[in-house]
């Protein structure tokens with residue numbers, strides 16, 4: 001059984017103290033879990049440094065929600081891979097649908113960020129997923145493949161070993177989201193797996209594929225049971241620490 005990845009992106013929710021309190025609880029929960037369960041929390045930039053100090057990074061990685069693609073320069077308001085590496089960030093979430101939708105991130109720009117993350121010895125977590133129109137037009141696989149192929153285009157086969165992918169259909173995310181059916185998720189994950197194996201041979205088999213989008217206490221077990229689902233990237237449900245705890249402990253009991 002390979003590793004299970006369970007992570008959450010706190011987006012622009014939770015204040016400074018609240019985030020640190022949350023991280024403290026996650027640390028307590030992950031203290032005694034197997035190393036086969038990899039938990040990660042991606043808080044706002046403000047708290048990353050202190051969160052890392054308070055965290056045993058082995059049990060719980062701390063990540064960034066975005067990152068510039070350039071090491072340094074005159075880019076007001078940006079945060080660079082070099083700066084994130086210096087403070088001990090492990091994982092960079094790149095291309096969440098909210099970044100693509102509200103901040104105009106393109107596949108081409110994301111390819112540079114993915115490369116920068118690998119160059120600075122962090123792990124890019126590339127988020128992909130079709131929107132409702134693309135789904136209704138039977139273009140889900142084509143959309144996801146395009147995002148994957150362009151997003152990973154700058155990496156060598158060897159570098160692909162460091163990548164993680166989150167499949168997050170836009171129509172499944174957030175308050176108005178409808179969770180994707182686990183069978184549908186598996187179908188798309190299989191398409192992604194085939195693509196990764198074409199790009200990287202056997203290494204493609206090892207690249208973790210996470211699902212995200214309205215994961216909740218009623219669907220997480222079935223999602224985790226799917227062959228090509230290597231983990232979950234959870235929003236609202238995980239922000240309630242007791243619910244995140246249930247999911248982590250379930251995985252620890254059943255998947256190690």
Ligand code: PGA
Pocket residue numbers: 009168172173174175177212213214215233234235236237
């Ligand atoms: P959600 O968020 O679980 O609250 O739908 C998922 C995400 O945006 O990653």
